[in-house]
Each structure stands twice: as structure tokens, then as C-alpha cells.
Amino acid sequence: MVTNKLITLLPDLATFIVVVNEGSFTAAAKKLGVTPSALSKLITRLENALSVKLFERTTRSLLITESGKKIYQQSVIMVEAAQQAVDISSSEHTVPSGSLTVAAPKAFLTIVLQPLITPFLTKYPKIQLKLRASDGDIDMIAQGIDVVFRLTDKPTEGLVMKEIGKVNLSLCASPTYLEERGIPHLPQELANHDCLFLGETTTDHIWEFVKGTESHVIAVSGRYAVNHSQMRLNGVKDGFGIGIFPDFVIKEALANNEVISVLSDWQIKGNYHGVIAMQYAQNKYIPSRLKVFTEFVKENLMKSKVNDERT
Incomplete structure (x- = not known):
């Protein structure tokens, strides 16, 4: 009433x-x-x-x-x-419009989402899109976020979650580095190598490896740590050691033989590992701008995945 x-x-x-x-x-x-x-x-x-x-x-x-x-x-x-x-x-209610704020990890935003932005804005000229690069925890309410992308094995509870792909952590090194220092065949051998990690926390140099029932937790070290994926990848290409990345970050470098996969038969657990979760608040009334954005991203990423599998 x-x-x-x-x-x-x-x-x-x-x-x-x-x-x-x-x-x-x-x-x-x-x-x-x-x-x-x-x-x-x-x-x-x-x-x-x-x-x-x-x-x-x-x-x-x-x-x-x-x-x-x-x-x-x-x-x-x-x-x-x-x-x-x-x-x-309104006679124009069929045309999605209004402002939409989207948050995602820096590397995912740059490599995966960025190619979709121009086609989306071209298709929906009445939508204003605000993008925020954020690798930390996001409070959607306090920060005014409509859609958040998370690379995780634990999506946030209480939000709508659409899985639009999977992401794994991978190790790689330059051919020159591996020729000089040798190729590690076991996680324990990383202790004898220079490794590049994020350097964001006191524990992100600790890498966990799993294969079947076997697991190892290894504390790595190296001369260079940086929490920017492209800079870290450039460091790997320049021969500073073995780096850890979400697989989509090194896909092109692997294809061009600029880097070589290391310990690919082991699963690596850590941040940015699991599913690619597109999440937004539960709401009986889904704005058309939110609906078309989530559908556009899911359709294009799934289409890209199919094309990757064919090549």
C-alpha cells in the first residue's frame, strides 16, 4: 500500500x-x-x-x-x-540507453574486453559505458558498479553469475632463458630459477601446484616483480626468468614462439584462476542496457572460444 x-x-x-x-x-x-x-x-x-x-x-x-x-x-x-x-x-523504450559502469581486472579488461567495446558502443549508441580497471576487491554498491568480471574459483555469493569461460594460470619463459638455465620438469626445480611474480602481497611469490593427488607449495624468488601483466610478460620475453600469468595473457606470445610453456602438465592454483564470472546484482527488473551488454559479451566471447577451438 x-x-x-x-x-x-x-x-x-x-x-x-x-x-x-x-x-x-x-x-x-x-x-x-x-x-x-x-x-x-x-x-x-x-x-x-x-x-x-x-x-x-x-x-x-x-x-x-x-x-x-x-x-x-x-x-x-x-x-x-x-x-x-x-x-x-515511451515510444523509444525498445532502444537500450543510459549509463553502465563495468569493472574488471586490468589484464582481462585490456586483452579480452577492450576489443568488444567499439562494436558494442557502435551497436548501442544511446548507452554510456564507464570502464574501471581493478584487480582488488570490489564493493559494487559503494563503487556504483553495475557489472563486475571476476577470474576466480569462488564467485561472489548473492549476485547473479554468468560463466563466460574458464581461466587457468600458466608458467612460461623465453627460449633464451630456458636454453641458458634449463627447463624445469618438477615444481621443486623452480627454487633454482629466477621467477617473476606480482609483488602485490607478501604471499604471491608462493605458488601451489597440483597434479592428480600430488601437490607442492613452492616459494619462488627472482630479481623482478611487477603487478602489470604486460610489463611482467615483457620481462619474461627479455629473459628475466619464469613468469606466471592467466592463460589469455600469454596466448599470443606462445603462438608467436616468443615464450615457451613451462610445467604445463601441472595445475597452478592462485588468484585469477577458475571461471570467468560476469556478475551483477539480483533484480526483478533488469535494465535493457544491462541485458544487452551481458548478452553481447557472452555471445562474442563464446564465439571467440569456438573459433579458437577450430584453429
């Missing part, structure tokens, strides 16, 4: 969404054409009406609370439902 209180809250909830998406009162106020102080008062009024704290405010940051995240999720559903009503009444 629609009550007077609910009718009063609806505009404030819609404004609350803008504040969350923009990340600050100043940015949200600029987008809405109001003053930051007026916007702050509106949020305070909404907090009082809901009897809940939506943000933790400091002089330098604006952080959404756990209660705020839950209210944001429901508010988004509300606005999307309203958008559906507008679409139905």
Missing part, C-alpha cells in the same frame, strides 16, 4: 542513490544542481525518517554504512522499477 510517508521518501531515496554513486556530497550536488549543504540536510532528513544512519561522515570521506548499503540496494530496485514504467510509456 502506498502511504503518504512513502510518497514523501521516494524523491529522497532517489537522491540518496546519486550521493552513493558519486561518492561525495560535492560531486552529487554538482550533478543534481543543488548546494552540498542542501544535499547534506536532505540526507539527514532521510536518516531521521528511516531512523537509521546512512553514512559515516568525516572531513575527508563519506562512507556508506552497512544499513545504508541495504537501503541502497532496495532504492536501486525502486528506481529501476520506475524506469521500467517510464520505458513502457
Whole structure:
């Protein structure tokens, strides 16, 4: 039942969404054409009406609370439902439009998604696409993300998940390096080699190998560590050692014989290993821009996979 209180809250909830998406009162106020102080008062009024704290405010940051995240999720559903009503009444509702924010790991975004962007934007000229390269944990609500791509064996629970492929970790080295240092045939032999790893954490130089019932955990070392896939691959090509990569990163280099696969009969476990998961929030009302994007990506990546299998 629609009550007077609910009718009063609806505009404030819609404004609350803008504040969350923009990340600050100043940015949200600029987008809405109001003053930051007026916007702050509106949020305070909404907090009082809901009897809940939506943000933790400091002089330098604006952080959404756990209660705020839950209210944001429901508010988004509300606005999307309203958008559906507008679409139905519009003669242009069949044309996908609006803004879509997509996050993905840097290497996946650059190598896999980038070739699809121009064809997608050309096909859907009324969609505004925002891409964010992120290798860390992503809070979809706080960061205003519509779709996130994860390379993982543990997709995030509570989100819609479409598997659009699989990704494995692979080792490779340059022909020159292997000629000089020898080819390792067992994971334990990596201890005698220079290895390139991410250098992001204190444990990403520890590699886990599995083959059947046999497993080994090896602490590798080397002169060069970098958390940029292309720079790390260039280091491998230049002979600095054996590198670890998602398989799509080294596909072209392998085909061109610039690098050689190492320990390919072993499965390597770690970050960026498992399925390619395309995830978005559960919602009864799926915006057409989100629907066409996910369908476009899945169709083109599956088509690419079929072509790869034929070659």
C-alpha cells in the first residue's frame, strides 16, 4: 500500500542513490544542481525518517554504512522499477540507453574486453559505458558498479553469475632463458630459477601446484616483480626468468614462439584462476542496457572460444 510517508521518501531515496554513486556530497550536488549543504540536510532528513544512519561522515570521506548499503540496494530496485514504467510509456523504450559502469581486472579488461567495446558502443549508441580497471576487491554498491568480471574459483555469493569461460594460470619463459638455465620438469626445480611474480602481497611469490593427488607449495624468488601483466610478460620475453600469468595473457606470445610453456602438465592454483564470472546484482527488473551488454559479451566471447577451438 502506498502511504503518504512513502510518497514523501521516494524523491529522497532517489537522491540518496546519486550521493552513493558519486561518492561525495560535492560531486552529487554538482550533478543534481543543488548546494552540498542542501544535499547534506536532505540526507539527514532521510536518516531521521528511516531512523537509521546512512553514512559515516568525516572531513575527508563519506562512507556508506552497512544499513545504508541495504537501503541502497532496495532504492536501486525502486528506481529501476520506475524506469521500467517510464520505458513502457515511451515510444523509444525498445532502444537500450543510459549509463553502465563495468569493472574488471586490468589484464582481462585490456586483452579480452577492450576489443568488444567499439562494436558494442557502435551497436548501442544511446548507452554510456564507464570502464574501471581493478584487480582488488570490489564493493559494487559503494563503487556504483553495475557489472563486475571476476577470474576466480569462488564467485561472489548473492549476485547473479554468468560463466563466460574458464581461466587457468600458466608458467612460461623465453627460449633464451630456458636454453641458458634449463627447463624445469618438477615444481621443486623452480627454487633454482629466477621467477617473476606480482609483488602485490607478501604471499604471491608462493605458488601451489597440483597434479592428480600430488601437490607442492613452492616459494619462488627472482630479481623482478611487477603487478602489470604486460610489463611482467615483457620481462619474461627479455629473459628475466619464469613468469606466471592467466592463460589469455600469454596466448599470443606462445603462438608467436616468443615464450615457451613451462610445467604445463601441472595445475597452478592462485588468484585469477577458475571461471570467468560476469556478475551483477539480483533484480526483478533488469535494465535493457544491462541485458544487452551481458548478452553481447557472452555471445562474442563464446564465439571467440569456438573459433579458437577450430584453429
